[in-house]
Each structure stands twice: as structure tokens, then as C-alpha cells.
Amino acid sequence: QVQLQQSRPGLVKPSQTLSLTCAISGDSVSSDSAAWNWIRQSPSRGLEWLGRTYYRSKWYYDYAPSVKSRITLNPDTSKNQFSLQLTSVTPEDTAIYYCARDQYYYFDYWGQGTLVTVSS
């Protein structure tokens, strides 16, 4: 059974960097059949896919155009986890952030969600 455990919620100040991690059990971040995603949810933007990383002989990264200039995903094979960094945050980035697995582009396992509030 795949489980995704996300880091704790936090408060981030405007213009700073949001950082979250997602620890994987029951699968591998370097699996050749899975991809590892970040999705967020807010009342104003609904569910929004942000990006994903996956390993197919080398690491690949796909990012949503809406955040492409600010987002970085990093896999960590030693800890079997992956992380999200979102720079230059504004209050618009306040949301519940989820990590999720996909094998065929839909999301079959989700993390528990992490509320991130951007406020001074």
C-alpha cells in the first residue's frame, strides 16, 4: 500500500520561499512506472496541478505554466521522498498543498495535505 506523508503546515512570509516534502512508502521515488506530483487547492483557484518529477533512466520535470518560473521539484533517493520549492510567494499562494502519485496521469494516491498560509 502506497502512503505519502507530507511535512507539517507552516506560515510563509510574502516574497519568501515555500518548501514542502513528501515521504514515500510502499513505492520508490525512482520507480520507472510512477511520477510524483504536487497539487494545491484553494477556494479561489480550486484544484491546481503544479508539477511532477519522474525517473526514466534520468530525471524529468514537468511544471505548470502558471508557476513555471517559481517552482522546483527535487527527488531525494536516499530518503525516498521529493520536495517542492515555490519562490517569491504571495497571499495568492495560500492553499492546501498535496503530493500525489500518478502512473498514467491521473492521481491514485495522495498525501494528507498541508495548509500553507502566506502572510506577514
Place this chain on the structure above:
Amino acid sequence: EIVMTQSPATLSVSPGERATLSCRASQSVSSNLAWYQQKPGQTPRLLIYGASTRATAIPARFSGSGSGTEFTLTISSLQSEDFAVYYCQQYHNWPWTFGQGTKVEIK
């Protein structure tokens, strides 16, 4: 990006009745569509993928249909645990996009 539009925003249904939820894509997504259920305070749960294939352990009262731009999620006989928000998601074109959701509430 492909815009997914769900209707209605809220559906009031009595337990035991049928619920029909709609999802429309701004351009064809073929059958690359998934449905999710989300209960308050919980994470989304995959119900349907490929427009009509039930995910593991999803009861047979949930069914999906459609292709191209028009899709339907049907819950044949609503149980108490089915009252939730339902989202569609297209995975035909980058970036993947979700509908805004349909809330199924008790009538």
C-alpha cells in the same frame, strides 16, 4: 489550457436516488478523464479513470461515461457516504486541469 466546467455546482439528492453529474471540456480530451470524490477535511479519492473505468475498490454504483468534450458521472443509488464534492480532471493535454467541482448534498 483546457478548461473543465462542471454542472451543476450543487446537486440536492435524497438517499437512494440517482445522481447525475456533468463535466464539459473546452476541447476534446478523448477518454483521458478522471473523477474524484472529496469529503470535508479529506483528500481527493480517485473514483474513475479513462472516463469509465472504476478505480480499485470503488463500488459498482459509481459509473462514468462520455468521450471528447462531454462526460457524466452517475451514482445509481446514493448512500449516506456519497455526499461529497466531485471533481473531474483531464489528462489529455498539459497542464492537467480540474473542474471546479459539484457538491452533492442531502435533499
